[in-house]
Each structure stands twice: as C-alpha cells, then as structure tokens.
Amino acid sequence: xxxxxxxxLQSELIHHAKTGYPHEVCGLLVGRGExxxxxxxxxxxxxxxxxxxxISTQDLNIHLPQIRxxxxxxxxxxxxxxxxxxxxxxxxxxxxxxGLQLPHVVLSISHHQVHIKAWLIHHGQVDPIEWVIGxxxxxxxxxxxxxxxxxxFLWSIGISLILLLxxxxxxxxxxxxxx
Numbered sequence: 413x414x415x416x417x418x419x420x421l422q423s424e425l426i427h428h429a430k431t432g433y434p435h436e437v438c439g440l441l442v443g444r445g446e447x448x449x450x451x452x453x454x455x456x457x458x459x460x461x462x463x464x465x466x467i468s469t470q471d472l473n474i475h476l477p478q479i480r481x482x483x484x485x486x487x488x489x490x491x492x493x494x495x496x497x498x499x500x501x502x503x504x505x506x507x508x509x510x511g512l513q514l515p516h517v518v519l520s521i522s523h524h525q526v527h528i529k530a531w532l533i534h535h536g537q538v539d540p541i542e543w544v545i546g547x548x549x550x551x552x553x554x555x556x557x558x559x560x561x562x563x564x565f566l567w568s569i570g571i572s573l574i575l576l577l578x579x580x581x582x583x584x585x586x587x588x589x590x591x
Contacts, residue, residue, distance in 0.1 A: 414542035429492040441488035488515035
C-alpha cells in the first residue's frame, strides 16, 4: 500500500503542522484510490492539544457529505507530533485502531524540521505505508451521477435493445413456403 501526494499538498501539510506548533494539528486526506487530491485541516478538539488530537464527529459530518458530492473519498487522516518522532504513539495505536483501516500520516516537527511517515493501524499492529511525493497528473474524480442520468442511461439501453431486435427481425429472410 502507498499514498501519493503532490509537492504542493505536502507543503500544505507541513505549513499546517508548523503554524500549529507546539500543539498537535490534525485533518483529513481526501482523494481517489492512493492519490491524495486534497488536504482538509480540522480543529483539534483534544482536551490537551499539546499531547493529543481529536477530530470531532461534527467536523466529519460537515466534510464527508461534501467529499462524496465531489466524487471523492476520505482516504486517510493526518496529525502532527511536536518534538516527537513520526511514528504512532501507544495512544495513537489504541485510539486509531477503529476498524476503518484507513492510512494515518504522522508529521514529526521539531526545530523547524519536519519528517512525514504514513501508517496503517489494524488490530494493534502498525505497518508502514510508502509515502510517495510526485506531481504526476492525478486521477481526476468522476463527476457524480444523478438519478436522472442513471434513468436516462437505462432508458437508452432499453430503446437500443428494442431497435436492435426490430432491425434483426427485418433482416431475416422470408420463411420458406410450407408444402
């Protein structure tokens, strides 16, 4: 498994971590497949923002419908570790092992240096994910399909089949005369 992010979006992540320092920052990674196409910073609702982070259900309820309406998906989360390594802490492992099986990116920030690592946390196991930085053309999201478009598509298939049947019947040779 891997995550692909552009230089520009990675710069946004780093900027968010630096401006939030010495507090932890957090947010959503949005895209398609393994391509991160957008970063959504969220407010840290943890009681102690210097030692933890919490993305509220209210933030998810606001952002998830917008993400889906754009034809994108929530493909992961991120948060920063001020003056700590870019590895999930025991608290992260306990709290992020929530069954979603979405990648989690940790940004370590100390003395204005930032290190970024991606992880998958599942059943108490922490596995690294390849973090790829590249500006290759991302996969553009497909526009959302409306119910009217789906109905029109089904009607067009039905009409096409009827026309095909009519044409096939008209091209049949005449039946032989019975003796």
